[in-house]
Amino acid sequence: xxxxxxxxxxxxxxxxxxxxxxxxxxxxxxxxxxxxxxxxxxxxxxxxxxxxxxxxxxxxxxxxxxxxxxxxxxxxxxxxxxxxxxxxxxxxxxxxxxxxxxxxxxxxxxxxxxxxxxxxxxxxxxxxxxxxxxxxxxxxxxxxxxxxxxxx
Numbered sequence: 001x002x003x004x005x006x007x008x009x010x011x012x013x014x015x016x017x018x019x020x021x022x023x024x025x026x027x028x029x030x031x032x033x034x035x036x037x038x039x040x041x042x043x044x045x046x047x048x049x050x051x052x053x054x055x056x057x058x059x060x061x062x063x064x065x066x067x068x069x070x071x072x073x074x075x076x077x078x079x080x081x082x083x084x085x086x087x088x089x090x091x092x093x094x095x096x097x098x099x100x101x102x103x104x105x106x107x108x109x110x111x112x113x114x115x116x117x118x119x120x121x122x123x124x125x126x127x128x129x130x131x132x133x134x135x136x137x138x139x140x141x142x143x144x145x146x147x148x149x150x151x152x
Contacts, residue, residue: 001133001137001142001143002022004023004030005022005023006023007022007023007025013050014049017048017049019046021044021046022042022043026043028071028073029042031142031143032143033143035141038075039141040074041074041077042071042073042132044068047068048063048066050062065126067088067089069082069085069086072140079100081097081098083096083127083132084096085127091121094121094123097121097122098118098121099117099118100118101118103118105117
């Protein structure tokens with residue numbers, strides 16, 4: 001899907017959360033469409049910590065997700081669809097979706113107010129990065145790097 005590596009900032013317990021993102025850090029990765037053109041980009045910031053799964057000898061460890069931002073951007077860097085979960089930050093603490101503000105207000109029908117869908121926080125439940133990648137390939141015509149990408 002992208003030639004940019006997806007990097008994790010750490011593999012051991014630490015005082016501050018670790019982050020998974022494309023290299024270079026926080027830059028969106030350009031995505032090639034099936035047409036061959038670079039038409040989209042994906043910015044990933046998945047925050048996590050390493051925790052001891054169960055006290056044992058030898059110790060076993062688990063990855064605990066702490067939040068994410070998966071930003072699907074157009075060629076000019078404008079948001080198309082953005083998935084957020086920032087339980088410790090400003091704004092809604094639940095996982096949610098933002099749709100591009102370019103969509104405009106949606107009418108609810110004659111005589112009713114419009115809904116500003118572009119500024120809404122649409123609840124999603126927890127979204128895996130794999131689901132966003134599947135969306136990009138299946139619905140946004142992003143070219144997979146492997147022909148059998150569904151099996152990976």
